Amino acid sequence: MIRLREVSLNYGHAAAVLAGIDADIPAGAFRWVLGASGAGKSSLLRLLNLGARPSAGRLELFGVPVHRARRAVLARLRRRTGTVFQDLRLLPELSVFDNVALRLRLDGLAEDRIELEVTEMLRWVGLGRKLRALPGALSGGEQQRVAVARAVVHRPPLLLADEPTGALDEVQAVRLMQLFVELHQMGSTVLVATHSEMLVRRFPNPALRLQRGRLLDDA
Numbered sequence: 308m309i310r311l312r313e314v315s316l317n318y319g320h321a322a323a324v325l326a327g328i329d330a331d332i333p334a335g336a337f338r339w340v341l342g343a344s345g346a347g348k349s350s351l352l353r354l355l356n357l358g359a360r361p362s363a364g365r366l367e368l369f370g371v372p373v374h375r376a377r378r379a380v381l382a383r384l385r386r387r388t389g390t391v392f393q394d395l396r397l398l399p400e401l402s403v404f405d406n407v408a409l410r411l412r413l414d415g416l417a418e419d420r421i422e423l424e425v426t427e428m429l430r431w432v433g434l435g436r437k438l439r440a441l442p443g444a445l446s447g448g449e450q451q452r453v454a455v456a457r458a459v460v461h462r463p464p465l466l467l468a469d470e471p472t473g474a475l476d477e478v479q480a481v482r483l484m485q486l487f488v489e490l491h492q493m494g495s496t497v498l499v500a501t502h503s504e505m506l507v508r509r510f511p512n513p514a515l516r517l518q519r520g521r522l523l524d525d526a
């Protein structure tokens with residue numbers, strides 16, 4: 308599903324933020340992505356959501372060698388991926404509903420199906436009464452829940468979530484984790500970067516541990 312071989316990532320001429328990364332993540336796996344702030348968690352997820360290309364090494368996603376894939380192929384891979392960005396990236400001029408619906412509309416789903424799916428998803432994350440609000444009118448935690456709803460609503464085969472519960476209390480964080488667990492149980496591959504020891508304890512799964520841009524062996 309995901310294969311990295313000697314992957315490194317540099318931004319410009321600065322020192323590598325990821326170096327010598329070797330990993331195999333089988334289809335349907337759940338992996339925590341752990342490490343101190345600055346360890347490279349977001350950078351690793353950025354490679355996997357094709358927001359950056361490896362500076363060196365080989366990366367395969369869904370069996371496709373990303374390091375030499377054409378743009379149309381990369382676009383197709385992106386559609387099979389759901390991402391919760393650490394900085395959320397909600398579209399400020401679209402309502403909560405439309406932010407979540409956008410992806411389904413791009414996929415050509417019928418509008419009445421979209422209405423059902425998006426409403427149900429937003430109710431699940433506790434935002435059933437905020438469908439028409441603009442993101443700017445929401446709290447940080449509410450915005451985070453919109454970002455999570457948007458990432459999972461099309462049930463992507465690959466879900467990448469970058470500290471998706473940082474602004475949430477424990478009850479809400481666990482509730483969102485249940486969405487990821489459900490997706491995982493339906494067969495998706497799920498990677499979640501977090502600092503929450505509480506979540507890692509409650510949802511025991513193997514981890515990719517980063518330290519200063521290198522992957523540690525998971526003990």
Ligand SMILES: Nc1ncnc2c1ncn2[C@@H]1O[C@H](COP(=O)(O)OP(=O)(O)O)[C@@H](O)[C@H]1O
Pocket residue numbers: 318321324342343344345346347348349350351
């Ligand atoms: N766009 C960028 N340009 C230059 N350096 C960056 C950029 N993004 C991240 N970095 C650097 O890469 C390192 C890893 O960052 P990041 O992947 O965000 O770590 P984490 O998500 O684990 O906190 C940090 O030293 C950070 O300063």
Ligand SMILES: [Mg+2]
Pocket residue numbers: 348349350393469
């Ligand atoms: Mg980060």
